[in-house]
Amino acid sequence: MPIRLHDSLTRQTLELKPAQKDGVYRFYNCGPTVYAPAHIGNFRTFVINDVIRRLLELEFPGKVKHVRNLTDVDDKTIRRAQDEQRPLAEVTRQWTDKFHADCAALNCLPPHVEPTATGHIHEQVDMIDVLMKKGNAYRAADGSVYFKVSSFDGYGALSRVKERELQAGSAMKATAADADEKEDVSDFALWKAHKPDDGANAWDSPWGRGRPGWHIECSAMSKKHLGDTIDLHTGGVDLLFPHHENEIAQSQCCNGTLFSHHWYHSEHLLVDGKKMSKSLGNLYTLDELVAKGFSPMALRYALLMGHPRKQLSFSLDSMHAAESALTTLKNFRATLLPGAGLGHDAFGPVLQALHDDLNTPAALGALFTIVNRYAGEVDAASFDRAIFALGLDLNAAAAPQATAPAAVTALAEKRWAAKQAKDFAAADALRKELTGAGWSMLDRKDGYSLEPVKK
RNA sequence: GGCGCGGUAGCCAAGUGGUAAGGCCGAGCUCUGCAAAAGCUCUAUCGGCGGUUCGAUUCCGCCCCGCGCCUCCA
Numbered sequence: 373m374p375i376r377l378h379d380s381l382t383r384q385t386l387e388l389k390p391a392q393k394d395g396v397y398r399f400y401n402c403g404p405t406v407y408a409p410a411h412i413g414n415f416r417t418f419v420i421n422d423v424i425r426r427l428l429e430l431e432f433p434g435k436v437k438h439v440r441n442l443t444d445v446d447d448k449t450i451r452r453a454q455d456e457q458r459p460l461a462e463v464t465r466q467w468t469d470k471f472h473a474d475c476a477a478l479n480c481l482p483p484h485v486e487p488t489a490t491g492h493i494h495e496q497v498d499m500i501d502v503l504m505k506k507g508n509a510y511r512a513a514d515g516s517v518y519f520k521v522s523s524f525d526g527y528g529a530l531s532r533v534k535e536r537e538l539q540a541g542s543a544m545k546a547t548a549a550d551a552d553e554k555e556d557v558s559d560f561a562l563w564k565a566h567k568p569d570d571g572a573n574a575w576d577s578p579w580g581r582g583r584p585g586w587h588i589e590c591s592a593m594s595k596k597h598l599g600d601t602i603d604l605h606t607g608g609v610d611l612l613f614p615h616h617e618n619e620i621a622q623s624q625c626c627n628g629t630l631f632s633h634h635w636y637h638s639e640h641l642l643v644d645g646k647k648m649s650k651s652l653g654n655l656y657t658l659d660e661l662v663a664k665g666f667s668p669m670a671l672r673y674a675l676l677m678g679h680p681r682k683q684l685s686f687s688l689d690s691m692h693a694a695e696s697a698l699t700t701l702k703n704f705r706a707t708l709l710p711g712a713g714l715g716h717d718a719f720g721p722v723l724q725a726l727h728d729d730l731n732t733p734a735a736l737g738a739l740f741t742i743v744n745r746y747a748g749e750v751d752a753a754s755f756d757r758a759i760f761a762l763g764l765d766l767n768a769a770a771a772p773q774a775t776a777p778a779a780v781t782a783l784a785e786k787r788w789a790a791k792q793a794k795d796f797a798a799a800d801a802l803r804k805e806l807t808g809a810g811w812s813m814l815d816r817k818d819g820y821s822l823e824p825v826k827k
Numbered sequence: 828g829g830c831g832c833g834g835u836a837g838c839c840a841a842g843u844g845g846u847a848a849g850g851c852c853g854a855g856c857u858c859u860g861c862a863a864a865a866g867c868u869c870u871a872u873c874g875g876c877g878g879u880u881c882g883a884u885u886c887c888g889c890c891c892c893g894c895g896c897c898u899c900c901a
Contacts, residue, residue: 402901410901417901446899532830533897560898586899608901613830615899639832640895647895677839677850682832683894689838693851700850703864725841734841737849744849796860803862814863 375427375727377604378681380612380635381530385729390432391603391633397428397436398598400632401483402590402607402615405443406467407452409657412671412686413641413648415478417608419672419763420638420680420730422480424606426761427726429481439597440483442468445490446586450573460573461490474658477668479765485597489589493575496584496592499626500562500577508625512553515565515580521558524621530635531613560618561585587618591631595623605632612637638680643687661691665824669768670694676732676762697740701759702766704743708752718742718750722758735762776822780811784822787813 375388390397401421404410410418421440428436443449444464453460475482489496500517503509508523521527566574566581574581594602600623607616616635623631640647643654661671673694678684719742725735739758742750759766776784787802806813807825814821 404901405899414901420901448899531896558898609831610896610900613896613898618898638901640901642894645893647900649900673850674839679841682840685839687838689851693839696852697850699864731841733839733850734848737841740849791860794860800861807862812863815859815861816863 373723373727375431376729377634377636378729380637386634388428388604388634390435391601395432395435397432398602399425399428399436399438399604400594400598400602401438401440402611403440403442403486404471405446405448406464406471407449408467409470409659410474411648412656412658412661412675415474415658415671416641416675416684417638418475418480419478419675421606422763423726423730423732423761425481426763430761437598438483439485439487439594441590441593442486442488443586443589444468444488445573445583450570453573454569454571477658478672479669479763479768487593487597489584492589492592492596493584495596496588497577499588499592499595499622502626503562503622506625509562510555511579514553515582516553516561517563517579518554518559519562519618519621521556521621524625526624527621528617530620531617533613560587560614562588562622587615588622591619591623591626595627600627600629602632604634604636606636609637609639639683641675642683642685645685664688666691666695667768669765670698673698673764676736679733680730698764698766701743701764705755705766708750708755710752717754718746719754719758723761726761776811780806780809780822783809784813784820788820
């Protein structure tokens, strides 16, 4: 069953298939900047890309090459390192580790290659060198190298911002730090000359000490690990311009060939109706949600509740909804027998929805429709395949078990004894006391468990 | 100002030219000493006004409201 996905460049829904003869599907996904914990908006993009990865794995087994970079040198990482008076590599290592831990908790498959910008300085310099020689770049007075946007006819095709109006309302442009150095405000840095604020974070180049600009890293790493032309390039919508537009310009001018066959951008996660930002104070991290008692898997589910190409409203209600939905799925899974089944792929509609432009909410809808209809009668394999594609780990679904304080445990013991003695009045009174203390007592035939009262 | 997206039940959210998936919450019921779990049932006419059409939530126009991007933010 073909996977169809919207393409940002042509605005059409195109089938995903490897373009090259070796049959390998080349997939590049713009990764995080490692200077702080990624927030859940970042993870929306990474979870969505993980579903793409999973669909590709199912469709082209063993023939998928997924590359996702780590931006480990830029203004933010350097500033963080300088502020903390630590080596850049140490700071980025710390946040890389944290990113990996969060991704694992969200059940995201690791990319096959995870290149870093600092690990590819040479490749970036080489590309810039070619661009200089071809006349697509120039060295400014300050020692920085800029890409000459006017040298690339195709500029603006992706973002459809053909000619930037440089006259009216360009107050922002004038404030750009390097505005005076560039020949044109649209030009962007390929190599940034070293500045005192950068500290020790600089590399040698034919144009003097400095560091690579942001965009060139993806062009260079994509070229090195996937070749001049890739099948799919993805990221959040905010990367559409200028990041991806600039990547296209660099790569195509350098390599002389098409950069990517397919572009895909996922939309923003909204909190309180707005894009998450520090200034608005509406930013969540995975750790913060876990601290509130939610499971990472509930976040993954919540992030899949909306169509990837539409803004999604997130709230703690979403987390509650996701947690409950996961519990239902987990209980349902327990009722399935390996041998049972209707002799067909009952959960096929789930995959169908995902193959139809990654319609995750429709997929979840189909999942529950089938769960409700076929309770217990379907083949576990069909269910598991759908769950795999969505990347839900039902075993990890339960929130971490909280440990009840000794006083609560003692109350629970008393109540259990009262119940065994059929002193129901006492048992009910003790249950109330436990509830007052913030704990729910769940009875089973052979015992009980305690969990925090759900809010 | 330029480019783009969206307004569907209390909340989240699919979808289709022929009278609206699903999840959560809520209500009622069954079961169970109680609670939980499980099961059953119930809850919308799709921002507003026009137009096209036999028929529009779905197509077109206008209006209102909201959101995103516009040089380094997923």
